[in-house]
Amino acid sequence: MLKYTIRRILGMIPMLFLISIVVFSLAKLMPGDSLSGEIDPANTDPQYIAEMRDKLGYNDPVHEQYLRWISNFMQGDFGKSTRYKIPASEIIAERMPNTIFLGLMSLLITYVFAFLMGSYAGRKPYTLGDNFISAFNYIGLALPSFIAGVFAIYIFAFNLGWFPSNGSVDISLEQGTLSYWISRFHHVLLPAIVLGALSTASYTQFLRNDIIENTRKDYVRTARAKGTPEHKIYRSHIMRNSIIPVVTFLGIDIGLLVSGAIITETIFTYPGIGQLFLSSVTQRDYPVLMAITMLLSFLTLFGNLIADILYGIVDPRIRLD
Amino acid sequence: MSNLVHKEASLLEVKNLETAFSIDGAYYNAVDKVSFSIKPGQIVGVVGESGCGKSVLSLSIMQLLPKGNGEIRSGEITFEGVQLNQLSDTEMNRIRGRDISMIFQEPMTSLNPVFTIGYQLQEVLFNHMKISKGDARQKSIALLKSVGISRPEKLVDEYPHQLSGGMRQRVMIAMAIACQPKLLIADEPTTALDVTVQAQILELLKTIQEVNDMSIILITHDLGVIAEMCDEVLVMYAGRIIERSDAESLFYKPMHPYTELLLGAIPKMDEEAGMLSSIEGMVPSLKNMPETGCRFALRCPKVKPECSAVTPLLEEVEEGHSVSCILYETSMPRKGVKP
Ligand SMILES: Nc1ncnc2c1ncn2[C@@H]1O[C@H](COP(=O)(O)OP(=O)(O)O)[C@@H](O)[C@H]1O
Numbered sequence: 022m023l024k025y026t027i028r029r030i031l032g033m034i035p036m037l038f039l040i041s042i043v044v045f046s047l048a049k050l051m052p053g054d055s056l057s058g059e060i061d062p063a064n065t066d067p068q069y070i071a072e073m074r075d076k077l078g079y080n081d082p083v084h085e086q087y088l089r090w091i092s093n094f095m096q097g098d099f100g101k102s103t104r105y106k107i108p109a110s111e112i113i114a115e116r117m118p119n120t121i122f123l124g125l126m127s128l129l130i131t132y133v134f135a136f137l138m139g140s141y142a143g144r145k146p147y148t149l150g151d152n153f154i155s156a157f158n159y160i161g162l163a164l165p166s167f168i169a170g171v172f173a174i175y176i177f178a179f180n181l182g183w184f185p186s187n188g189s190v191d192i193s194l195e196q197g198t199l200s201y202w203i204s205r206f207h208h209v210l211l212p213a214i215v216l217g218a219l220s221t222a223s224y225t226q227f228l229r230n231d232i233i234e235n236t237r238k239d240y241v242r243t244a245r246a247k248g249t250p251e252h253k254i255y256r257s258h259i260m261r262n263s264i265i266p267v268v269t270f271l272g273i274d275i276g277l278l279v280s281g282a283i284i285t286e287t288i289f290t291y292p293g294i295g296q297l298f299l300s301s302v303t304q305r306d307y308p309v310l311m312a313i314t315m316l317l318s319f320l321t322l323f324g325n326l327i328a329d330i331l332y333g334i335v336d337p338r339i340r341l342d
Numbered sequence: 343m344s345n346l347v348h349k350e351a352s353l354l355e356v357k358n359l360e361t362a363f364s365i366d367g368a369y370y371n372a373v374d375k376v377s378f379s380i381k382p383g384q385i386v387g388v389v390g391e392s393g394c395g396k397s398v399l400s401l402s403i404m405q406l407l408p409k410g411n412g413e414i415r416s417g418e419i420t421f422e423g424v425q426l427n428q429l430s431d432t433e434m435n436r437i438r439g440r441d442i443s444m445i446f447q448e449p450m451t452s453l454n455p456v457f458t459i460g461y462q463l464q465e466v467l468f469n470h471m472k473i474s475k476g477d478a479r480q481k482s483i484a485l486l487k488s489v490g491i492s493r494p495e496k497l498v499d500e501y502p503h504q505l506s507g508g509m510r511q512r513v514m515i516a517m518a519i520a521c522q523p524k525l526l527i528a529d530e531p532t533t534a535l536d537v538t539v540q541a542q543i544l545e546l547l548k549t550i551q552e553v554n555d556m557s558i559i560l561i562t563h564d565l566g567v568i569a570e571m572c573d574e575v576l577v578m579y580a581g582r583i584i585e586r587s588d589a590e591s592l593f594y595k596p597m598h599p600y601t602e603l604l605l606g607a608i609p610k611m612d613e614e615a616g617m618l619s620s621i622e623g624m625v626p627s628l629k630n631m632p633e634t635g636c637r638f639a640l641r642c643p644k645v646k647p648e649c650s651a652v653t654p655l656l657e658e659v660e661e662g663h664s665v666s667c668i669l670y671e672t673s674m675p676r677k678g679v680k681p
């Protein structure tokens with residue numbers, strides 16, 4: 022397992038290099054550059070612009086620019102944000118905990134609900150409860166997150182006033198106090214539910230169908246023939262098989278944690294990486310944009326690795342070597 | 343031996359069993375008025391082509407019919423004086439695996455892929471006896487040894503996919519005999535295995551039967567197996583028993599034309615076409631069963647015009663040998679008695 026993991030991580034390096042070339046090229050191909058995002062090109066001396074461009078190395082051959090960027094990048098220097106005038110790494114580091122908190126809460130909600138609803142519906146299919154859960158899930162599957170987000174804000178924040186509509190914490194509170202943490206939970210709950218709605222719905226249906234399918238398997242008949250009680254057959258024999266696919270989704274989910282939050286964070290003006298990404302696009306803050314894109318790519322590869330490792334852990338038929 | 347055995351009370355008695363499946367809202371009998379009994383220590387063979395209702399019969403005894411569409415419609419299944427088809431699922435769970443066990447045709451899929459062999463063996467022990475974890479492990483190792491597995495200490499911690507089909511069937515047998523049941527139902531236990539492995543598994547079953555003195559219902563479509571193993575034979579066709587006899591006289595003197603054809607098919611066993619396919623035609627599906635008359639009439643080489651009108655009775659022709667075919671006087675329904 023350890024050997025496998027190390028090999029997979031080493032295998033990620035060439036992938037990340039390829040991705041970095043793509044990211045760099047895309048940034049180069051996009052209209053404008055960081056400089057024109059920073060100054061007002063219409064009101065600046067053209068000679069000054071030309072000098073600055075030269076100084077910033079924009080006129081060097083492309084491969085030199087790439088090498089300079091990537092070697093800085095590998096030393097943790099992602100460049101300076103043209104918008105905030107501070108290192109991109111600092112901005113990202115500041116936003117990261119919010120996104121991780123949102124992502125983990127969302128995963129927790131997703132898996133708890135999917136597990137509870139899916140195992141109930143799978144054990145009692147075609148009953149009233151199952152139909153109710155199905156109807157609930159179809160809503161979750163049909164509503165895009167930006168619509169669900171807007172509705173959730175409108176109903177639960179504006180009309181009912183149960184949750185705040187934006188931000189990640191009440192800024193008047195002192196950091197580290199109990200009420201500070203309660204406020205963070207309060208702020209994260211609504212976006213976390215909206216962010217997890219789609220996966221909750223699809224994992225619930227997936228688990229339900231998988232349980233129903235496993236109920237008909239030969240090994241279930243064997244367990245019955247041994248005199249194993251029905252509830253134990255569901256709890257151990259069937260459940261242990263049906264969680265295999267759902268657990269491996271977890272790895273993929275970790276990979277998608279940040280990119281999945283782009284829309285939700287923006288709707289809830291939740292100060293995380295996703296929101297930063299979208300605002301950096303409109304502000305042409307290329308250093309930040311490139312760093313986040315690299316981060317997303319790395320997370321996706323990493324998530325796939327986690328998925329494979331989890332698969333190897335929960336399914337004895339899979340050998341990682 | 344057979345004389346002594348006949349005097350004892352039956353271990354299992356099946357009376358007029360009708361098991362049906364609902365298809366598009368109507369019920370169709372897959373097992374039709376089947377009656378037979380088994381005495382302690384007896385091996386009873388059930389033979390017939392595939393689709394004749396052998397598996398449905400055994401699942402009926404185990405009360406393991408697929409929930410929802412399979413159902414015992416009438417009849418009695420009495421095991422040691424207890425009527426199984428009246429028991430609740432919880433009560434039946436105390437009998438399954440302890441007094442009656444079953445092994446299945448498909449060793450490749452009958453074990454749970456995500457649990458170790460040891461876990462699955464110990465499960466049946468924990469279901470039926472108070473036993474510590476350590477003892478259960480020791481006992482499962484001993485059980486594996488008793489079914490001829492050479493490295494049981496290692497195997498308990500392995501998973502089903504690491505074993506061959508023959509090994510898995512041995513594990514299934516170990517599970518089935520773990521609580522020393524009085525009756526073992528073996529539904530085509532060797533059909534999915536290689537020929538050499540088949541012989542070993544049958545040999546094993548026979549040894550276990552002698553050591554534990556249990557009864558076996560051995561289901562097969564291979565009459566060769568019957569000849570080697572069984573005291574008594576039930577020949578099934580399309581959900582009915584059409585001939586019942588002790589094994590010897592069935593081979594010396596088959597009575598039903600279907601049995602004759604089955605026996606005629608034995609030498610062709612190794613042909614690729616399969617064992618019993620040399621009888622022309624196929625077992626009718628549940629929806630296409632003839633309503634009256636002999637169900638074999640359509641394929642019978644000795645068919646007479648009355649065959650599709652008169653439903654033959656299963657009656658004794660000689661001592662211990664019954665047949666259901668109107669070629670025999672005894673099978674003609676008596677006047678005033680509804681068939
Ligand atoms: N779950 C089921 N639903 C509907 N029909 C079934 C089911 N199981 C078996 N049957 C039908 O019952 C008949 C007997 O089947 P089976 O007992 O499996 O035959 P055998 O074991 O002798 O090969 C067949 O016609 C089969 O199609």
Ligand SMILES: [Mg+2]
Nearest residue numbers: 396397529530
């Ligand atoms: Mg069968």
